[in-house]
Amino acid sequence: MTGDRHISQFELVRFVDGEASAEEQARIASHLEMCDVCREAFTETRWASEELKVAYESIDRQPQDADGARSLLRSQLAHEGQGDSSGLGASAFTRTKLWPRYLYGAIGIAAAAALLFFVPAIRSSLPDLSASLPNRGLTPGMTRPVDVEQVCSAEDDDLDPEVSPSTQQTVFQEYGISRDNSARDFQVDYLISPQLGGTDDVRNLWPQSYKVTVWNARAKDQLERHLYQLVCEKKISLADAQHDIATNWIAAYQKYFHTSRPV
C-alpha cells in the first residue's frame, strides 16, 4: 500500500518542512527510496525552498540609524508603565506613542481653530496654511532624550543647524518633491527645533516652502525662541512645548503669542 501512489506536491512540501505526521513522514520517505519520479520532485522542491530562503535572507534591511532606533526603543521602554500617561518623556513624539488617535484629534481641533481665526481672509490664507504645515504622517517630530536642564544649559543657539545633503534628499523624496524643484523652492526645516530637543531624524524634518508669506520660517523661528524661553523659565514643560510644536506649530504660535497672525 505504501509505495503504490506518487507523492503529491502538497505532501512533498509538508515532508520537506517536517510538518507531516510521523506516519506520513515514514510513508513518504520509504516511497522516495523506490520512486525516481517522486525523488526528482523532492529534490526540486527542496532546491526551490532553499533557494527562496537564501534569496529572501539576502535582502538586507537595516534601520537607517540602527543605534538610534535601539536607543529610542530603550528610552521608550524606560518610560513605559511609570503610571503617568501624560508625562511620556522626551521621546514621546514619535508616531508610535501619539499617532494616530491622539494627534488626529489634536490636529482636528487645531485645524478647526485655525479656520475660525482665518474666516475673514480664508481664501488667501488657506493655501498658505497648508503649505506651512508638514505632513504629519511623514513628519510627526522626533526628539532625543534630554531634560530641561540639559536643554537650557546648551550654548548652541543655531535654530536650524545644517542638514546633510543626503538627508535633505531623503526628505524631498518622502514628500515627492522633484530634484529640480527641491533646493529652489524649499528649505529643509526642523519641526521640533534642536533647542527643544528635536533631532535631525528625517521624521523631524520637512520641506518648508520659500513661497509662503504669512506662516513662514521667520514666524516659526519666533515661536521656537519663545517656547525655549517659556521652557527655561519653567512656565511650560519641555514635553508640552515639544508636543505643541509637533502637533501644529501654527496653532501653537497662536496659542502662545495670543494672536491669530504672526506678530
Place this chain on the structure above:
Amino acid sequence: MPDTLPQSTETSLLQRLASAKEKASLEEEVLSFYDLFQTRLLRYAVSLGLKTQDAEDIIQEVFLALFRHLQLGRSRENLRGWIFRVTHNLALKRRIRYRREDLADEGGHDLLASSLTNPEEELLFSERQTRLRRAFSALPEADRLCLQLRAEGLKYREIADVLGISLGSVANSLGRSMSRLRRSDGESAG
C-alpha cells in the same frame, strides 16, 4: 501598632524595588528580542509595502507592545509567532492609511523582483534562479507571504496565526506555490 507602620513601609519599599528590578530585566529581555528580530521584521514589513521609515516605526511599536504583553503576564508561548503577527497587523493598518492618503506604492514591495531590475545584479543569478524569482513575484500576495514566513523559519501553525488563516490553507498555499514554481522552471527550461 507603632511597629506595623515601619514594617509596612519597608515591605512596600522592598516590593517597589523588586518590581523595578523586574521591569529592568523585562526591558533587557525585550531589547534582546529586538536585536534578534528587528532585521527580519523590517524586511517583512517592507515586503508588505511599507516605506522603510514607517516599517521602523512599526517595529518600535511591536516591541513596546511586547513589553506590555509580558508585563501583564500574558502567554510566553510562541513569542516569535506573536511578534510577526503584531508586525503583520500593524503594517496592514499602515498600508490602509497609505491608500487613504494615496501614498500606496503598488510595485514597491516585491523585494525579490526588485533585485531583478538591475541587469548587473541579475547576472549574479543563474538562469534557473532568475526564473524562480520571477515565478515567485508572479504569485498572489497571500501565497508570497506564506513563502516568506516559511523562509523566516516559521512553522505552519505560526504562519496561520500571523496571516489569520487556517492551518490547511497554509499547507494548500505552500503546495500550490511550490507546484507553480517548479512548473515555471520546467516550462522555461523546455
